[in-house]
Amino acid sequence: MKAMRFSWKNICLPISCMNDTNLKKTTTNPSKDRLLLLSRQTSVPSRVYLSDFSNSTISLNDFSNSFLTDIHIFTLEELKTITQDFSKHNYLGEGGFGEVYKGFVDDSLKTGLKAQPVAVKALKREGGQGHREWLAEVIILGQLKHPHLVNLIGYCCEDDHRLLVYEYMERGNLEDHLFQKYGGALPWLTRVKILLGAAKGLDFLHKGKKPVIYRDFKPSNILLSSDYSSKLSDFGLATDGSEAEDSNFTKSVMGTEGYAAPEYISTGNLTTMSDVFSFGVVLLEMLTARKAVEKYRSSQRGRRSLVEWARPMLKDPNKLERIIDPSLEGRYSLEGIRKAASLAYQCLSHNPKSRPTMTTVVKTLGPILDLKDIQNGPFVYIVPVAGANEGHDVKCKDGDVKVTKEETEKEAKGCPRHRAGRRKRRKHRAMKSRAVYSDTTLYKSLGTSLYTQAE
Numbered sequence: 001m002k003a004m005r006f007s008w009k010n011i012c013l014p015i016s017c018m019n020d021t022n023l024k025k026t027t028t029n030p031s032k033d034r035l036l037l038l039s040r041q042t043s044v045p046s047r048v049y050l051s052d053f054s055n056s057t058i059s060l061n062d063f064s065n066s067f068l069t070d071i072h073i074f075t076l077e078e079l080k081t082i083t084q085d086f087s088k089h090n091y092l093g094e095g096g097f098g099e100v101y102k103g104f105v106d107d108s109l110k111t112g113l114k115a116q117p118v119a120v121k122a123l124k125r126e127g128g129q130g131h132r133e134w135l136a137e138v139i140i141l142g143q144l145k146h147p148h149l150v151n152l153i154g155y156c157c158e159d160d161h162r163l164l165v166y167e168y169m170e171r172g173n174l175e176d177h178l179f180q181k182y183g184g185a186l187p188w189l190t191r192v193k194i195l196l197g198a199a200k201g202l203d204f205l206h207k208g209k210k211p212v213i214y215r216d217f218k219p220s221n222i223l224l225s226s227d228y229s230s231k232l233s234d235f236g237l238a239t240d241g242s243e244a245e246d247s248n249f250t251k252s253v254m255g256t257e258g259y260a261a262p263e264y265i266s267t268g269n270l271t272t273m274s275d276v277f278s279f280g281v282v283l284l285e286m287l288t289a290r291k292a293v294e295k296y297r298s299s300q301r302g303r304r305s306l307v308e309w310a311r312p313m314l315k316d317p318n319k320l321e322r323i324i325d326p327s328l329e330g331r332y333s334l335e336g337i338r339k340a341a342s343l344a345y346q347c348l349s350h351n352p353k354s355r356p357t358m359t360t361v362v363k364t365l366g367p368i369l370d371l372k373d374i375q376n377g378p379f380v381y382i383v384p385v386a387g388a389n390e391g392h393d394v395k396c397k398d399g400d401v402k403v404t405k406e407e408t409e410k411e412a413k414g415c416p417r418h419r420a421g422r423r424k425r426r427k428h429r430a431m432k433s434r435a436v437y438s439d440t441t442l443y444k445s446l447g448t449s450l451y452t453q454a455e
């Protein structure tokens with residue numbers, strides 16, 4: 001999905017990817033001196049930060065990439081080969097950075113390269129923001145390795161071409177699953193498992209000496225493996241904490257509408273608590289299967305914030321079930337839902353200091369995964385709502401189209417929906433009906449590791 005970014009910072013770092021053959025061994029630039037020192041290190045190097053590059057004309061190619069962990073440098077020709085010249089058959093999608101293609105690598109391409117499918121992201125060459133984003137991905141993902149961060153396998157930096165090569169994630173991004181682009185509605189425990197993994201990824205980022213602030217936490221940036229293990233991707237907007245000390249670092253607000261913390265939008269002050277707020281938004285999306293920002297032609301202002309709409313109901317046990325994704329068909333632990341709603345409420349606090357840390361979020365979500373008092377209803381087919389964000393208004397069982405009770409209640413509570421063309425949409429949806437699997441079904445088919453806390 002292309003992000004709807006409400007403001008865009010375009011940092012042009014004075015960095016070149018061309019070899020500087022005249023590079024002197026000592027400079028008057030402390031950042032450059034630090035980089036040269038790091039480049040000569042043979043033992044385990046200390047971490048390199050984004051700010052190390054900001055005042056420097058030094059490039060990644062100017063010194064050995066000793067600080068990058070297991071990162072391969074590819075030529076453009078090699079990446080063309082593995083993606084069949086970026087053919088449309090290999091096309092996976094497009095985001096703000098550029099297009100993404102599937103490829104396959106093995107050690108015939110580079111010695112020591114594990115045989116595996118990969119995703120190759122190619123920077124839009126006309127896009128202004130690209131170089132800083134590309135660099136952030138290489139610097140951060142090239143050094144930080146964790147089971148819940150997508151693995152960066154390598155990069156290409158040739159003339160003005162900037163590409164990134166990641167491990168391939170079989171199930172694509174969470175947004176497509178949650179909003180039912182394909183597959184059945186995600187079962188409750190799968191949602192918890194995905195959230196827990198993503199929370200662990202954020203917690204890891206926040207725990208460093210200089211915390212990494214991810215800044216763009218949203219479902220399209222959470223990738224899923226075959227067993228629904230989640231990994232954070234898209235580190236283009238991430239900041240490793242070093243930039244705040246840098247006078248060149250602008251305080252422009254970046255991110256995606258609906259996910260950014262209110263204090264960050266109003267002051268530009270970015271903290272780890274901004275990520276916690278975004279996590280709360282995604283947690284709310286997982287509970288409701290509604291998008292952070294919903295657009296309505298019929299409503300007065302034309303758009304509605306999920307957070308503002310749902311927040312009052314999160315702490316009211318009598319109202320809570322009204323906002324829960326009806327396609328779950330009640331197949332969830334009520335205690336788990338209540339705990340998750342209470343956690344979302346805390347994450348979405350206006351006061352950043354009242355929000356929990358990601359460590360607390362992980363500790364709260366873990367036990368919810370163990371609550372398996374989940375009802376198993378009959379096997380039903382759900383007709384997904386267009387974008388699943390206009391209200392879960394239509395449910396199809398045995399070919400019937402019915403309007404659910406929730407729909408009536410939601411409308412009564414000021415949750416507007418499109419009326420025009422509804423019949424037409426139902427027909428269209430009925431053709432694309434998808435099965436809803438119970439958690440138990442997935443548990444069996446994917447093995448017992450699915451809902452256990454492996455890491």
Ligand SMILES: Nc1ncnc2c1ncn2[C@@H]1O[C@H](COP(=O)(O)OP(=O)(O)OP(=O)(O)O)[C@@H](O)[C@H]1O
Pocket residue numbers: 001002003004092093094095096097098099100118119121150166167168169170172173220221223233234
């Ligand atoms: N490692 C990967 N494995 C499999 N699919 C991927 C991988 N990385 C990206 N994709 C897919 O490529 C498409 C584009 O992803 P990308 O991360 O560039 O953009 P986005 O996150 O959808 O949008 P934005 O950049 O605006 O946040 C998405 O469909 C995504 O699921």
